[in-house]
Amino acid sequence: MSIFGVILAGGEGTRFGCVDKAALRLKNMPLVHHLVSRLDSQTAQIALVGQTNAPLPQAVIHLSDGYDPPIGPLGGIYAGAKWASDLSDRPCHYWILTAPVDGPIFPTDFVQHAEPMMAARTPIIARYGNDLYPICGLWPLKMALDIPAQLEKQNGYALRPMLRALRAQEIDFQQFYPQNPFANANKMSDLLALSRQLQR
Numbered sequence: 001m002s003i004f005g006v007i008l009a010g011g012e013g014t015r016f017g018c019v020d021k022a023a024l025r026l027k028n029m030p031l032v033h034h035l036v037s038r039l040d041s042q043t044a045q046i047a048l049v050g051q052t053n054a055p056l057p058q059a060v061i062h063l064s065d066g067y068d069p070p071i072g073p074l075g076g077i078y079a080g081a082k083w084a085s086d087l088s089d090r091p092c093h094y095w096i097l098t099a100p101v102d103g104p105i106f107p108t109d110f111v112q113h114a115e116p117m118m119a120a121r122t123p124i125i126a127r128y129g130n131d132l133y134p135i136c137g138l139w140p141l142k143m144a145l146d147i148p149a150q151l152e153k154q155n156g157y158a159l160r161p162m163l164r165a166l167r168a169q170e171i172d173f174q175q176f177y178p179q180n181p182f183a184n185a186n187k188m189s190d191l192l193a194l195s196r197q198l199q200r
Contacts, residue, residue: 002094003111004087005043006080007035007060008135009050009101010070022101023054026191027198030054034104042111043097047083049076050101066147071157073098073135074147081144094141102184104194106136107173114138114171123168126182132170133182134159 009022009032022032032048036057039046047061056062065071066079080096088094095118099106107113114124123143126136143166154161173181185191 002088003043003138004080004084004094004096004141005036005039005046006077006084006096006098007032007039007046007048007101008073008076008080008098009048009052010065010072010076020052020054021185022048022050022052024102024185024191026104026185026195031104031185032056032060032101035099035101035106036060038104038106038108039097039099041108045084045087047080048101049079052101073159074151074157074162077139077144078147081139081141081147084141085145088141091141091145096139096141096144098135098137098139100135100184102186103133103136103182104185105181105183105197107177107181109176110136111138113173113176117169117171120169123163123166125163125168125170127170127172127174128177128180128182129172129174131180131182132160134163136182137168 024031032054047063049063063079063083065075067075077098084096085091117124121140124138126133150162
């Protein structure tokens with residue numbers, strides 16, 4: 001079983017004043033480097049999808065969105081799936097692990113906890129208590145490659161309706177973590193809170 005990491009960086013960072021979120025620094029390191037360190041041990045290779053001028057680790061591939069103009073997370077997931085497919089001899093045996101670039105404390109054991117659910121071959125999406133994180137998840141590669149066909153069956157480009165249609169599973173990480181590992185940096189106060197969380 002091979003897993004490819006896909007970091008989604010398609011947001012415009014409007015609540016930060018339209019900054020490049022991947023380049024924002026936390027504990028003196030760009031957010032994208034935090035994500036790479038979190039995904040590295042769980043994945044064979046990693047790609048970032050979206051526009052950024054942040055310096056990327058050498059092994060990370062930089063991809064454009066799968067749609068022009070971009071359509072949001074589904075376009076990024078599809079772009080990552082196409083990249084992974086080019087590296088895969090049998091897509092039905094591969095998965096992609098997706099995470100947002102502004103979620104720097106993403107679980108390093110996501111795959112470990114999700115593994116018992118992978119036999120169902122449907123997306124596995126993160127939850128923390130009452131909060132669902134649809135961008136944080138494991139997708140069977142073959143299912144992610146089918147995003148364009150699935151979009152023809154729904155109105156708009158929202159992620160959650162597609163996850164429902166694909167019978168996505170949910171895994172609640174509140175049972176594993178006393179603090180939310182999917183907290184993201186939408187504004188400066190979030191970045192400060194994440195900095196304090198990393199100090200614990």
